[in-house]
Amino acid sequence: MRKALRGFLSLAILIGTVSATGASAGAATAAEPTAFRSTAGSDSGTSTDIKDRILAIPGMSLIEEKPYAGYRYFVLEYTQPIDHRHPSKGTFQQRITLLHKDTSRPTVFYTSGYNVSTNPSRSEPTRIIDGNQVSLEYRFFTPSRPAPADWSKLDIWQAASDQHRVFTALKQIYTKNWLTTGGSKGGMTATYFERFYPEDMDGVVAYVAPNDVVNKEDSAYDRFFGHVGTKECRDKLNGVQREALIRREPLEKKYEEYAAENGYTFNTVGSLDRAYEAVVMDYVWAFWQYSLLSDCDTIPADAKTAPDQAIWDSIDSISGFSAYADQGLERYTPYYYQAGTQLGSPDIEQPWLGKLSRYGYQPPRTFVPRSIPMKFQPSVMRDVDNWVKHHANHMLYVYGENDPWGAERFRLGAGARDSYVMTVAGGNHGSNVAGLADDDKAKATAAILRWAGVAPAAVQEDPAKAKPLAKFDERLDKRDVTNERGLRP
Numbered sequence: 001m002r003k004a005l006r007g008f009l010s011l012a013i014l015i016g017t018v019s020a021t022g023a024s025a026g027a028a029t030a031a032e033p034t035a036f037r038s039t040a041g042s043d044s045g046t047s048t049d050i051k052d053r054i055l056a057i058p059g060m061s062l063i064e065e066k067p068y069a070g071y072r073y074f075v076l077e078y079t080q081p082i083d084h085r086h087p088s089k090g091t092f093q094q095r096i097t098l099l100h101k102d103t104s105r106p107t108v109f110y111t112s113g114y115n116v117s118t119n120p121s122r123s124e125p126t127r128i129i130d131g132n133q134v135s136l137e138y139r140f141f142t143p144s145r146p147a148p149a150d151w152s153k154l155d156i157w158q159a160a161s162d163q164h165r166v167f168t169a170l171k172q173i174y175t176k177n178w179l180t181t182g183g184s185k186g187g188m189t190a191t192y193f194e195r196f197y198p199e200d201m202d203g204v205v206a207y208v209a210p211n212d213v214v215n216k217e218d219s220a221y222d223r224f225f226g227h228v229g230t231k232e233c234r235d236k237l238n239g240v241q242r243e244a245l246i247r248r249e250p251l252e253k254k255y256e257e258y259a260a261e262n263g264y265t266f267n268t269v270g271s272l273d274r275a276y277e278a279v280v281m282d283y284v285w286a287f288w289q290y291s292l293l294s295d296c297d298t299i300p301a302d303a304k305t306a307p308d309q310a311i312w313d314s315i316d317s318i319s320g321f322s323a324y325a326d327q328g329l330e331r332y333t334p335y336y337y338q339a340g341t342q343l344g345s346p347d348i349e350q351p352w353l354g355k356l357s358r359y360g361y362q363p364p365r366t367f368v369p370r371s372i373p374m375k376f377q378p379s380v381m382r383d384v385d386n387w388v389k390h391h392a393n394h395m396l397y398v399y400g401e402n403d404p405w406g407a408e409r410f411r412l413g414a415g416a417r418d419s420y421v422m423t424v425a426g427g428n429h430g431s432n433v434a435g436l437a438d439d440d441k442a443k444a445t446a447a448i449l450r451w452a453g454v455a456p457a458a459v460q461e462d463p464a465k466a467k468p469l470a471k472f473d474e475r476l477d478k479r480d481v482t483n484e485r486g487l488r489p
Helices: 023-028 050-055 124-129 156-170 185-196 219-227 231-246 248-262 272-281 283-290 293-298 308-318 326-343 379-391 438-452 457-461
Strands: 060-068 071-081 091-100 107-111 132-136 178-183 203-207 395-400 420-424
Touching: 050 060, 050 071, 060 091, 071 156, 091 156, 107 124, 107 156, 107 185, 124 178, 124 203, 124 438, 132 156, 156 185, 156 326, 178 185, 178 438, 185 203, 185 379, 185 395, 203 438, 219 283, 231 248, 231 272, 231 283, 231 293, 231 308, 248 272, 248 308, 272 283, 283 308, 326 379, 395 438, 420 438, 438 457
Parallel strands: 107 132, 107 178, 178 203, 203 395, 395 420
Antiparallel strands: 060 071, 071 091, 091 132
């Protein structure tokens, strides 16, 4: 959806322009990366500083290094071909971050599917295996966007090929096992990478990854919203959403004032009225995506008698009235483009609204500038779904019971090997291995350790003894899902 269509990760952006390669050198690196020969796999086995080893990779340049105790943390740029099928037709700079622990440790390849954060952090698998972490910005999210932008080169195969080239370049330094991971669109990205390059990774850990196989068939979402949580909570949410549409005139006046104060415009969606309704239509989905059943206490108990300000505040705190302004949409144009060309996007009936909606769930095309052409490719997700069912190997999917995105999820077929789909009871879009029931948590942790090649002997004998190898670090490991608003996955 749009707030579902609006984003899994809210990431800091630091734009660097340092580059060690010119256009001709970049074009030379567009095919398979040149091998960088190291004399040893571990840091202690060579006198060459790890930064120098990384920067010796053709096409790799440093934006900055940030200190963090126990690690080296690098923000980098890497020269990539705009079109991996025709690497001679130009290049662009793609941002990468690298949380370096030791080349003797395994490495996690993390993707959010959006921008890359330039502050040190660890994904859950990185903590579990006590390893290194490489994070990649998804192509076409600024500043990792070709200029001029040929949007036809934004697809899941091109993005998987970006990952493959980065892995191929860094594997020659980080020679131990590799896992790929990501949440939501990042989990989708990890899955697509495995589908197209199944020999690269030793395991996949995909969190809350949607799987919209047939874009026009969304009844699974309607069934989900018919039973999620409790009837009392559903009724409260539905009541606030209805009132927001019933009181459209006074609340849109407030919206006009809000937009004027903040300099918001609505050229992409076409009008303030369309943007207002899009925010309101996201309300129920957004609540279950990012809140818990216990948060129902924060919803106005009797929407019909609640003042306008209470309705406004509830909608704004959950859906966000800035979401569909041009200024809120611009950063996410690549996502909406992909949703409208390959990924698909959900739709729900919301019968409790009756005829109050003027536009229904507006499709991704509404949120992409008309100057960018779009055509949906229905076979792409069917191909990925079929591949996972029949070829999944060393793949773990974790979902939240109360997360709308899990209504259409990846499922394993008879061809899957050593792969799992697990669900966090009562979980939302922030669900992870730590939130699983004890038996599933131990099984998942043991599998991650095993795939990374670092499972202790005790865990190999008894998976119930599995636990993360690294201690929790509040700065590195704490993720505030409430700051990641968006009905994008």
